[in-house]
Amino acid sequence: MNASQSLPLLVVASSFVPGLLIFGLAEERHALRSALNIAGAVIKLVIIAVMFGGVAAREHYEYRHTVLPGLDLVLRADALAMLFVTLSAALWLLTTVYAIGYLEGGANRSRFFGFFSLCVTATVGIAMAGNLFTFFLFYEMLTLSTYPLVVHRGTDKALRAGTFYLGYTLAGGAILLVGVVWLYDLLGQVEFVHRGAASSLGPQYTTQLRVIFLLLIIGLGVKAALVPLHGWLPRAMVAPAPVSALLHAVAVVKAGAFGIVRVVYDVFGVEFAQSLRLLVPLAVAACVTILWGSLRALAQDDLKRRLAFSTVSQVSYIVLGVALFGPVGTIGGLAHLVHQGIMKVTMFFCAGNYAETLGVHRVSEMNGIGRRMPLTTAAFSVAAFGMIGLPFTAGYVSKHYLSDGAQLAGQPWAAWVLMASSLLNAAYFLPILYRAWAKVHHPPWPAPAIAARGWRETSVLLLLPPLASGVAVILAAVLADTAWSPLAWAKLIAMREYAAPLR
Amino acid sequence: MPEPEAWLILLPLGWASAAFLLGPARGAWLAAAGLALGLVLAAHVAAHAEAGRVHAVGGWAAPLGIALAVDGLAALMLLLTHTVALPLALYARAYFARHPDGAAWFWPLTGYLVAALDALFLSADLFNLYVTLELLGLAAVGLVASSGSAQGLSAALRYLLVTLLGSSAYLLGVALFYGVYGNVTLPLLALQVAAPVPLAIRLALALMLVGLLLKTALFPFSFWLPPAHGGAPAPVSALLSALVIKATFYLVLRLWMNFGNLLAPAAVAQLLGLLGGAAVLWGSVQALRQARLKMLIAYSTVAQVGYLFLLFPLAARASPATALLAWQGVLMQAVAHGLAKAAMFGAAGAIASAAGHDTIARLGGVAAHLPLNLWAFGLAGVSLMGLPPSAGFLAKWLLLDAAADSGRWAWAALLVGGGLLAAAYVFKVLRHAFIGAQEPGTSFAPVSPMLQWPPFLLAAASLVLGLNAGFVLMLAGAP
Numbered sequence: 001m002n003a004s005q006s007l008p009l010l011v012v013a014s015s016f017v018p019g020l021l022i023f024g025l026a027e028e029r030h031a032l033r034s035a036l037n038i039a040g041a042v043i044k045l046v047i048i049a050v051m052f053g054g055v056a057a058r059e060h061y062e063y064r065h066t067v068l069p070g071l072d073l074v075l076r077a078d079a080l081a082m083l084f085v086t087l088s089a090a091l092w093l094l095t096t097v098y099a100i101g102y103l104e105g106g107a108n109r110s111r112f113f114g115f116f117s118l119c120v121t122a123t124v125g126i127a128m129a130g131n132l133f134t135f136f137l138f139y140e141m142l143t144l145s146t147y148p149l150v151v152h153r154g155t156d157k158a159l160r161a162g163t164f165y166l167g168y169t170l171a172g173g174a175i176l177l178v179g180v181v182w183l184y185d186l187l188g189q190v191e192f193v194h195r196g197a198a199s200s201l202g203p204q205y206t207t208q209l210r211v212i213f214l215l216l217i218i219g220l221g222v223k224a225a226l227v228p229l230h231g232w233l234p235r236a237m238v239a240p241a242p243v244s245a246l247l248h249a250v251a252v253v254k255a256g257a258f259g260i261v262r263v264v265y266d267v268f269g270v271e272f273a274q275s276l277r278l279l280v281p282l283a284v285a286a287c288v289t290i291l292w293g294s295l296r297a298l299a300q301d302d303l304k305r306r307l308a309f310s311t312v313s314q315v316s317y318i319v320l321g322v323a324l325f326g327p328v329g330t331i332g333g334l335a336h337l338v339h340q341g342i343m344k345v346t347m348f349f350c351a352g353n354y355a356e357t358l359g360v361h362r363v364s365e366m367n368g369i370g371r372r373m374p375l376t377t378a379a380f381s382v383a384a385f386g387m388i389g390l391p392f393t394a395g396y397v398s399k400h401y402l403s404d405g406a407q408l409a410g411q412p413w414a415a416w417v418l419m420a421s422s423l424l425n426a427a428y429f430l431p432i433l434y435r436a437w438a439k440v441h442h443p444p445w446p447a448p449a450i451a452a453r454g455w456r457e458t459s460v461l462l463l464l465p466p467l468a469s470g471v472a473v474i475l476a477a478v479l480a481d482t483a484w485s486p487l488a489w490a491k492l493i494a495m496r497e498y499a500a501p502l503r
Numbered sequence: 504m505p506e507p508e509a510w511l512i513l514l515p516l517g518w519a520s521a522a523f524l525l526g527p528a529r530g531a532w533l534a535a536a537g538l539a540l541g542l543v544l545a546a547h548v549a550a551h552a553e554a555g556r557v558h559a560v561g562g563w564a565a566p567l568g569i570a571l572a573v574d575g576l577a578a579l580m581l582l583l584t585h586t587v588a589l590p591l592a593l594y595a596r597a598y599f600a601r602h603p604d605g606a607a608w609f610w611p612l613t614g615y616l617v618a619a620l621d622a623l624f625l626s627a628d629l630f631n632l633y634v635t636l637e638l639l640g641l642a643a644v645g646l647v648a649s650s651g652s653a654q655g656l657s658a659a660l661r662y663l664l665v666t667l668l669g670s671s672a673y674l675l676g677v678a679l680f681y682g683v684y685g686n687v688t689l690p691l692l693a694l695q696v697a698a699p700v701p702l703a704i705r706l707a708l709a710l711m712l713v714g715l716l717l718k719t720a721l722f723p724f725s726f727w728l729p730p731a732h733g734g735a736p737a738p739v740s741a742l743l744s745a746l747v748i749k750a751t752f753y754l755v756l757r758l759w760m761n762f763g764n765l766l767a768p769a770a771v772a773q774l775l776g777l778l779g780g781a782a783v784l785w786g787s788v789q790a791l792r793q794a795r796l797k798m799l800i801a802y803s804t805v806a807q808v809g810y811l812f813l814l815f816p817l818a819a820r821a822s823p824a825t826a827l828l829a830w831q832g833v834l835m836q837a838v839a840h841g842l843a844k845a846a847m848f849g850a851a852g853a854i855a856s857a858a859g860h861d862t863i864a865r866l867g868g869v870a871a872h873l874p875l876n877l878w879a880f881g882l883a884g885v886s887l888m889g890l891p892p893s894a895g896f897l898a899k900w901l902l903l904d905a906a907a908d909s910g911r912w913a914w915a916a917l918l919v920g921g922g923l924l925a926a927a928y929v930f931k932v933l934r935h936a937f938i939g940a941q942e943p944g945t946s947f948a949p950v951s952p953m954l955q956w957p958p959f960l961l962a963a964a965s966l967v968l969g970l971n972a973g974f975v976l977m978l979a980g981a982p
Contacts, residue, residue, distance in 0.1 A: 061741075065970070065971075066973065067892075067897070067969075067970055067971060067972065067973075068897060068901075068972055068973055068976060069973060071897075071900075073970065111870070136891065137891040139891055140890045140891050141891070141892075143890075143891065147930075148937065148938075151938050154938045154939070159934060159938065162934075163930075163934075165924065166930060170923055170926050171923060174919040174920075174923055175919075175921060176921065177899075177900075177903065178903065178907075178915055178919060180901040181900060181904050181907055182907045184904065185904050185907040185908050349903065366506065
């Protein structure tokens with residue numbers, strides 16, 4: 001096996017093997033467990049960095065293993081895969097650092113970090129899946145490996161949330177499977193290729209293909225939290241903060257959104273999907289989700305619940321970008337895949353910091369918290385500005401491209417939806433910032449647990465990750481025009497997707 | 504070794520008898536050694552299996568002597584039997600060290616059971632098949648009764664009546680065949696039976712089919728299975744659920760392969776499928792309602808047997824491609840369920856042995872004390888729910904493909920819905936055992952590694968098979 005075959009496999013193994021080892025570790029082997037975690041995360045990033053350069057130079061990385069005749073497991077690093085795999089690997093490193101700090105002294109840490117590693121294994125598998133079968137395999141593995149994380153605290157509320165989570169995701173997976181098998185039956189192996197394989201089917205298959213598209217989108221829409229399939233997400237916020245970060249920014253909802261991107265571009269092909277008149281309904285579903293999530297977020301007092309509804313709304317920006325026919329919308333959607341990740345991970349880190357440091361869980365308890373925890377609140381503010389789409393933040397870049405894409409696609413109503421969503425975002429984020437910075441705190445805090453020491457308003461391991469991702473929110477915008485920004489990479493993908501020669 | 508097929512039958516008979524004479528302590532080692540050799544022989548047979556290969560024992564050809572036929576299907580079942588039986592023997596040795604009741608009977612009866620299974624898979628003669636069926640049934644009943652508890656005896660008695668009734672019906676069918684054609688060798692009969700089929704032969708096939716369904720515990724004939732499988736000692740439950748019901752299903756397959764196209768009207772195929780579908784739904788719902796772990800697993804077997812019978816509606820009057828997919832899917836399901844269910848019963852036995860009970864709601868703390876057993880249960884559960892990567896998933900994939908290929912969407916819905924129900928009962932256990940806190944005042948006795956590793960390895964095998972199963976399809980061949 002040469003390097004171009006083994007690298008994709010190594011990306012998966014770099015979290016899978018540490019995960020297995022961690023399961024075998026005794027509870028008190030704190031240092032070794034952390035070392036395995038960090039080593040796995042760093043090795044994964046290094047391998048990805050190597051492949052990144054290769055993919056930009058159109059190098060071909062592919063691992064292929066035959067499971068049954070006509071059924072291959074394929075891991076392939078194309079440009080789109082690299083976008084998602086880089087995001088998840090980078091945020092995994094941050095989240096691991098954060099989780100080590102967060103779970104300090106907690107129970108069942110071997111179990112937690114074991115499944116944590118499996119979860120990331122599944123995510124990078126989804127990112128690099130080269131065909132629908134492989135995608136489905138890792139998609140279901142993600143469901144199974146996140147369930148123990150959602151119920152980690154073992155409370156009744158957590159168990160109920162876990163049951164909801166499983167109910168939604170397994171049912172979604174079942175529907176997805178029917179669509180996948182049906183497509184395999186029509187096409188043989190459904191590899192992800194530019195312009196999609198489905199376009200090779202004649203017009204007599206139009207109805208079947210529309211039904212299959214619906215099945216696939218429903219199956220993926222559960223994880224992407226498309227309204228009305230989003231019910232599990234706000235409930236799942238009872239999970240520990242690093243898990244929420246993982247669910248909302250790195251793994252689960254992203255896997256759903258990413259799957260929709262793959263289905264539209266590399267299974268159906270965006271032109272063919274447009275010719276089947278599938279994209280406008282998808283755009284409508286995305287718009288409904290964007291507005292509904294924002295409206296619900298307005299009314300939530302629980303901070304994590306407000307963030308959860310905000311995720312429902314924001315993830316559909318990606319779907320909207322995909323559904324707007326044209327390269328500019330695509331660029332916006334793909335860039336938002338990364339941008340939403342770094343913004344939302346920052347917010348969940350910050351929410352976790354408030355809860356762990358001071359016991360603050362509700363927006364109404366946040367008066368004056370900016371004075372007590374200025375660094376955390378600064379990171380939170382940057383991310384919130386990004387969500388609203390203010391200039392010099394990542395969110396501005398993606399919203400800009402999405403609005404332009406809507407105009408160019410001849411669907412100005414979608415741009416209006418984005419505008420309305422920005423206003424709603426402002427309506428539910430700005431009051432938080434106002435409370436945090438401008439209002440005066442009346443002691444005591446609900447449950448102070450970590451004392452401030454100098455600039456360290458909370459423990460260092462909890463503080464560094466949100467600061468790092470907060471800086472990234474700004475850098476993604478300021479450096480958007482450089483060659484290595486998420487935006488530049490999204491442009492590269494859109495170029496390859498729309499300009500690929502007809503097969 | 505010359506004549507590996509014959510040795511596959513003689514060897515277990517030999518160590519069974521020796522175990523009877525030497526007692527359980529030395530018998531256990533003999534059994535393990537014999538089963539290890541058996542696995543090698545089965546692998547050898549599988550490597551050389553081909554359709555139409557017939558071995559005349561002692562050089563005496565068919566109507567006079569006993570002919571052993573080894574095609575891919577037989578080789579596949581032999582391989583499954585020995586892959587499951589060897590780890591279970593090692594497990595059983597540790598299990599009976601803690602529960603000495605019935606240990607003396609376990610090894611000889613298991614030897615006869617394995618000999619009967621091997622002989623059944625290798626026979627190509629309706630009457631020899633009857634003999635193996637009877638031996639298999641009696642050995643299985645003996646194993647269920649071996650614990651000597653009142654509950655075990657009543658389950659065994661019911662099982663005995665069912666198995667005798669089933670084999671009598673089968674024997675009646677064989678007699679009718681002999682009366683009409685003067686011959687009971689399958690390959691010869693397949694040539695002789697031609698349209699118009701005499702009424703006696705229709706009746707014979709109906710009798711044989713009903714007898715076999717009774718013994719395979721297809722709903723509604725499944726009433727005897729949960730008490731027998733759920734009440735027996737854990738290694739026995741594992742053998743029965745993983746292998747014994749597959750043997751009678753294998754006979755149904757043989758009948759269908761030889762006479763199916765000519766005899767079975769589409770209505771029979773649909774009926775078998777409907778019963779299978781009802782089994783999936785009823786068994787899963789019952790499993791979900793059980794308070795005891797072993798009963799839950801036993802009802803799960805009722806459900807999983809149902810999938811096997813989806814072969815008939817999917818393959819009947821379908822294109823060869825669809826029929827092939829259904830065939831492959833069902834055999835994959837038989838293998839997947841064999842591995843997963845053996846692992847599950849093994850894990851449940853170890854958990855019950857350590858906790859002193861198997862009430863699901865009181866399993867909190869298992870994760871900390873018996874992590875390997877819980878993993879075995881969970882991984883086997885993944886295969887039962889048909890989630891990837893697992894052999895159970897490949898089975899579901901192939902069957903779904905068959906349903907999609909022929910546009911029979913009701914069966915696709917059943918496959919998908921059955922998987923969700925399986926998830927419900929598997930996670931019911933995991934929720935308590937994995938997350939739940941240990942009840943105050945309870946304790947877990949330490950458990951030997953031999954009660955932990957064999958189930959785990961079996962479960963892991965059902966997962967790894969899900970990544971590399973080409974050889975299963977190669978052996979399965981075509982219907």
